[in-house]
Amino acid sequence: MTVAAEFGGASRPHAGGTTHPEKVLAPVLSAFWDDPKSWTLETYLRHEGYEGARKALAMAPDDVIAYVKDSGLRGRGGAGFPTGMKWQFIPQGDGKPHYLVVNADESEPGTCKDIPLLFANPHALIEGIVIACHAIRSHHAFIYLRGEVVPVLRRLHEAVREAYAAGFLGKGALGSGLDLDVTVHAGAGAYICGEETALLDSLEGRRGQPRLRPPFPAVAGLYACPTVVNNVESIASVPAILNKGKEWFRSMGSEKSPGFTLYSLSGHVANPGQYEGPLGITLRQLLEVSGGMRPGHRLKFWTPGGSSTPMFTDEHLDVPLDYEGVGAAGSMLGTKALQCFDETTCVVRAVTRWTEFYAHESCGKCTPCREGTYWLVQLLRDIEAGRGRLADLDKLADIADNINGKSFCALGDGAASPIFSSLQYFRAEYEEHITGKGCPFDPAKSTLWADNDAHLGVNA
Template sequence: MTAPESSTPDTITPVLTRRWTEDASWTLETYERTGGYEALRTALAGQPDQLITLIKDSGLRGRGGAGFPTGMKWSFIPQGSTGPGAKPKYLVINADEGEPGTCKDIPTMMADPHSLVEGCIITSYAIRAKFCAIYVRGEALHPIRRVRAAVAEAYAKGYLGRDILGSGFDLDIVVHAGAGAYICGEETALLDSLEGRRGQPRLKPPFPATAGLYASPTVVNNVETIASVPFIVAGGSDWFRTMGSEKSPGPKIYSVSGHVERPGQYEAPMGTTLRTLLELAGGMKDGVPLKFWTPGGSSTPMFTAEHLDVPLDFEGAAGAGSMLGTTAVQVFNETVSVPWAVMKWTEFYKHESCGKCTPCREGTYWLVQILERMVHHQGTPEDIDTLLDVCDNILGRSFCALGDGATSPITSGIKYFRQEFLDLIAEQPTVPRPEQLADIEAELAEPTMNTKLSGASA
């Protein structure tokens, strides 16, 4: 893939998704026929530290939402002690894709699971780990089966197990099915779940790099991040940097959903704009104009039609007041009520809060109560200030990012569409004036027809 010369869709050549249209793309035979596991042979011929340097030089950043430099995360793993008594190193793949609107990892595992498996082997060799766990969301039954089948094929072909390809490197991979908790997408809650405990975030520090799975040094990476590794090993860091922007290089899978003609996964260089993505997706559905959209899922502050040309990379999204997140681009047209959409998202976060910390547990509950009251035209003008005050008491005060994410649609919705919230308040039934109350009470005190009839029959 080369960097596009313009924003027109026909200049974009896929990298991460290039096998998705192959016949039986998920099989080992197709993967090897299209160059699969050649990068593994290249990696095993070098030294682990060389691989870490290569990933650092490529500028690959985590595709799970945080955008942390991948090579730097790998380098945090202590490698000094390897003798008796030294703690093992672990690689854990976060495939617990649960962010509303995010659907890039599941199709990757469905269409090209061996790219994930090969990336796991290369990464494990780089950080000197001999065990890898792939934690897949429990509801995603088909991806779980596909990845398990790919792992079995890799074992049978000698890409996993003892003395891989005669290199002396050993690795085992286990595919673990989660129980369907959104909170387990947070890396430390995922680790607790892997250990058999209730999925709840841990207080950091210590960080997983020093005390992760079973209190041992652990790297936790997203599916798309690790699936990118074989391509970097095969093409080199300079090639990888020909795509995307300087600080956010490489290709990215954008999940475009909502009111577009062709919802789906669209791979494009980092820094692509919504304007280009809409071209790829066939434009707005039925020609109804765009109203608002999320650049990275419901936990990222929303954008409006004024942000069509914001570069969708880590710096561009942050500079415009949002976050790139998981590039879950949810598109809404002018028929959608912003307060209603915000309420539905907040109901999700309230339901998925693990309850460990008070700001998130109590805050999301009260946010839902207020929003539901407003949407049903029973709010007051003070409710907007109350919403913002509750958000302020959640933001930055919860154990993990779930609390912060729950506040994003509310604060950004009020920022860009405050009048819609006010209009809901204005539509509520008129409250009687004090001078009218006496007439109402007198009317209520008069006997009703039923009372008179019952009295007559008595």
């Protein structure tokens, strides 16, 4: 079984519509996921592995930062902050050790790009770490991986071992003056640890909770030292930029959102999986190359960046999937987790399940999120069961408004997003649950969440 098959799809699928895949997709990180033993150093070296690191180590650290900044690479973890600019924030000449922390705690419902990437091509991340550490003058990097994915943890440990044995890590990495150690840390499984400061607290052995900012991690991060926290895909994209050039990178995507990225397509689609293409392609194009929705059904609503981003409907099929295009349409690109739901899906049920997830994963540090998500769940359960009142819809919006922008971190904002957007596009469906005294949808006709309590994300 290929890596792509194991994770429910391929990076280069056969066309399911009129669009040619080679004109839509741009496999770079996923270019050889289907190769036998794609995760090994031997395979990676056959595909120009560590050539970008050699070029970077021949440059001054500040020149590497400027090069990545000029490429236009933006963080692939959700916020889209320019990667080179984040590196530039690290103070120089401060006499403190600098750290790079890679956020591999992928836990957003619908998001499944970093884990397949680490499983199929871990050396892309390790090479990116070498480049990033040289740029920010760091001698120690940490990879914070979600602990439940044990096969990925084992494969990552083996890749780090191979890199040490080959001289790409350790004393004088790649024959340069860079001494670099990499530590792989398995987290205990908490959604909140995807937030960078909660991740740092967890990495230091404390309970994962967001920190008050300022100070920001660039000034006082891990062990109170200057720290860069980047997403897996962000760091793994850097080697190709150094190897093939910033102009090559900017030739893909849009002016303000250049480059390639991994789109996670899941839900009621014919061929779910990872589809790597330039920023700015549309869901319509991705559905065409992936075979579309499941046979006999049509798209009802979808998320552009996971469940914490405002949902879209079939009216948004042609929205460019880049940071500016999705933002202008009223949502966020986030982690490019495209969850697609057909007409058999009850919006109220879907939003209730997502909200239950956020209430469960709230760390409880701040009152708006801790209390607000709890009461959202109570109201949504009543509405779904037919026990709600029409006044509850305004109460839902009011509670969500009291959470949004008022929580300690973005978890509260993420919990409020599906509430606002579902009421905007499907208020009539909420009202139907209330006036009809129950859910009008037959759960037997949908493959989504067959067991109410078994799944808090997409079961495609």
